[in-house]
Amino acid sequence: MQSLKNNISIYSIILITIIAVYGVSATSGFAVDDTAYLVTNKSVQKGVGGIASLFIEPTQSFVGDLSVDLKVYRPIHFMLLALEYEMFGLNPKGYHILNIVWYIVLGFLLFYFLSTIILKKHSKYLSLFITLLFLVHPLSVESVANIKGRDDILAFVFILISAIFFFKHIQLRNIYNLLISLISFFIALLCKESALMLMFILPLIVYFFTDENIKSNLKTLLAYLVPAVIWYVLKYNAIEASFINSEELTYLHNNLVLYKGFDRYLLVFFALFQYLSLLMFPKNLSWDYTYGFFEGYQYAELIGGISFVLHILLLYYAIKNFKTKNIVSFGILFYIITLSPVSNIFFLIGSPMGERLTFVPKLGIIIAIVVFMLKALKINLVGFNFMTSKVVSSLLVILLITFSVRSYNRTLDWKDTQTLIIKDVNVNSSLRIMDSYIERLHGKDPIKNKREIEKYAKIVIKKTLRTENDTRECFRIGRAYYFINNYAEAEKWLIKEKQSIILKWLYLGISQIQINKTAESTKSFAQILKKSPTNILGNYHISNSYYKLKEYEKAIKHYLIIEKVLPKYGNVQLGIANSYISLGDYINGEIYCKKQLSSPPYNDQALNNLYTIYSITKRKKEGFFYFISLLNKDPKNKKIIEIITNLETLNQKL
Numbered sequence: 001m002q003s004l005k006n007n008i009s010i011y012s013i014i015l016i017t018i019i020a021v022y023g024v025s026a027t028s029g030f031a032v033d034d035t036a037y038l039v040t041n042k043s044v045q046k047g048v049g050g051i052a053s054l055f056i057e058p059t060q061s062f063v064g065d066l067s068v069d070l071k072v073y074r075p076i077h078f079m080l081l082a083l084e085y086e087m088f089g090l091n092p093k094g095y096h097i098l099n100i101v102w103y104i105v106l107g108f109l110l111f112y113f114l115s116t117i118i119l120k121k122h123s124k125y126l127s128l129f130i131t132l133l134f135l136v137h138p139l140s141v142e143s144v145a146n147i148k149g150r151d152d153i154l155a156f157v158f159i160l161i162s163a164i165f166f167f168k169h170i171q172l173r174n175i176y177n178l179l180i181s182l183i184s185f186f187i188a189l190l191c192k193e194s195a196l197m198l199m200f201i202l203p204l205i206v207y208f209f210t211d212e213n214i215k216s217n218l219k220t221l222l223a224y225l226v227p228a229v230i231w232y233v234l235k236y237n238a239i240e241a242s243f244i245n246s247e248e249l250t251y252l253h254n255n256l257v258l259y260k261g262f263d264r265y266l267l268v269f270f271a272l273f274q275y276l277s278l279l280m281f282p283k284n285l286s287w288d289y290t291y292g293f294f295e296g297y298q299y300a301e302l303i304g305g306i307s308f309v310l311h312i313l314l315l316y317y318a319i320k321n322f323k324t325k326n327i328v329s330f331g332i333l334f335y336i337i338t339l340s341p342v343s344n345i346f347f348l349i350g351s352p353m354g355e356r357l358t359f360v361p362k363l364g365i366i367i368a369i370v371v372f373m374l375k376a377l378k379i380n381l382v383g384f385n386f387m388t389s390k391v392v393s394s395l396l397v398i399l400l401i402t403f404s405v406r407s408y409n410r411t412l413d414w415k416d417t418q419t420l421i422i423k424d425v426n427v428n429s430s431l432r433i434m435d436s437y438i439e440r441l442h443g444k445d446p447i448k449n450k451r452e453i454e455k456y457a458k459i460v461i462k463k464t465l466r467t468e469n470d471t472r473e474c475f476r477i478g479r480a481y482y483f484i485n486n487y488a489e490a491e492k493w494l495i496k497e498k499q500s501i502i503l504k505w506l507y508l509g510i511s512q513i514q515i516n517k518t519a520e521s522t523k524s525f526a527q528i529l530k531k532s533p534t535n536i537l538g539n540y541h542i543s544n545s546y547y548k549l550k551e552y553e554k555a556i557k558h559y560l561i562i563e564k565v566l567p568k569y570g571n572v573q574l575g576i577a578n579s580y581i582s583l584g585d586y587i588n589g590e591i592y593c594k595k596q597l598s599s600p601p602y603n604d605q606a607l608n609n610l611y612t613i614y615s616i617t618k619r620k621k622e623g624f625f626y627f628i629s630l631l632n633k634d635p636k637n638k639k640i641i642e643i644i645t646n647l648e649t650l651n652q653k654l
Helices: 005-027 034-039 044-056 075-088 092-118 124-136 138-145 147-172 175-191 193-209 215-222 225-239 261-280 300-320 327-342 361-376 390-413 417-424 431-444 450-467 471-483 487-496 502-514 518-531 536-548 552-565 569-582 586-596 604-616 620-633 638-653
Strands: 059-063 066-070
Touching (some): 005 092, 005 124, 044 075, 124 138, 124 361, 138 390, 193 327, 327 361, 431 471, 471 502, 536 552, 569 604
16 A cells, blocks of 8 residues: 555645645535525534434434424434534534544545546656646635535545545455445435445446456446445335435426426536536525526527537547546546536436536546647656656646635635625526525615615526416525515515415515505414424414404414513513503503513613503602613613603602
């Protein structure tokens, strides 16, 4: 085995490069999918006690207040997150540091894999360059800077371990090497299902990089079916499906469901063209490529057709040079094989495209392009180093620096969800990004951001209306109208929405209140409570609606549910007090007014209510001393001073 000591300088370069480019992510927070995978994931937050269930049950998380099963089977990834949750809780720093640590491990393994197997007959500096190019490529950022992205890193780590020990077994015929390879393959599958493609890569390794033939190693290769079958059985039993059912997909997840036949495949190959384009010119990167991205390209179908021809030519080149064991052919086949299950060619996945989907496949295309270009320049790959080929080496170093700077800056974009959305909304016409952007603007300051909200909300409405026949998009339209205060249109579209999700009923109910349909709003809020009886927003808004309708007993019932959990939420104690006072129950009205006034700042309405109660119950002297006690805590409160002055006057008259 090539010793670490012999290549200490190379491993040091890999270590320093990764820390320099990605170290800044240690200061980042949680972003996008981190929420479902960790922040609201109740399976992970069981810690050590919930590890066993991760292997046999669906992983549960929350979307808003709605519990959902994540349709992924990645128990090793979730197990590590559970262990880390015991140590770090919801402090993102520890998770990000471990992402970097795992990436360093990957970098070491990748160099070893390339220098001892793929490029064994070539200069180790060629292996170093390809390793560094892979590690600092901007398309890798999502998998490193996003905590959720560690599943990509983990799977690739164990894929490489499995491939390395498989190669050692072929060379030495040592059963222990085979066992380590099989176990590593199984672990890789438990990290991410994309590791299954290793079964198709191993025969290529036998053919291209050994003197063995595939037939003589058929039994060894078939042995990899054992961990694959075990994994599949575990996966099927845990989530009851081997792949996402395309019928469950909406265009908001994968807009390819909107297209049929030839049109769909043109867009599939448009996505594949985008991958190649981003691999060579990684700019305008985005965390989301769902509905709106393809539609933003006027000639997407034409580009898709060109892409189809290009991929046929790549495949032709790989097959034509297959017999000569050309490394470029291996790189192309590696890329095609590892990308194919997430390409949407054979079945639809949960997204039309994504940068993270290129994490492993891009190694193949990097190998192919680098080796092809150096051969075209007639560079001696065996004796290649940064001193003997100064011009080429200088260009390669410039490329590495350029990619490193881009990756560093992109890592900064992944600071948190808000930073990412603000950055990406200017380079991507994805409906999801625009929708998330206006949601954040509205949540932050709807008045200050009114113009910006209107700008993007109108785009969302316009783009979404193009698929009006599909009622599943009505929520998005309705919410956009809600954000621009067009409550009548918001109600119209939200009613059309067929999916019964909590936010639909929340926006619908609030819209109905705004257009004086208070009675109807109670029915909308009731749908929230049907799903989640203790939902704070649902109980709060239905209480206010019942109060407005003068159904005070019902209002109190729901206010009390909130008060039990969050006593100070939205002046809920004042709402209870007002309801009791409206019923003529001054005893409970007084109790809850005083609860509302337990600490400053004091609510003027609660002060007035209590003054009224003391006046009605003829306890003005007692009221005087109570308000004096409040004034001692808040000496400058004008309302309290006014009430005390009135009580003094009344007491003097008495």
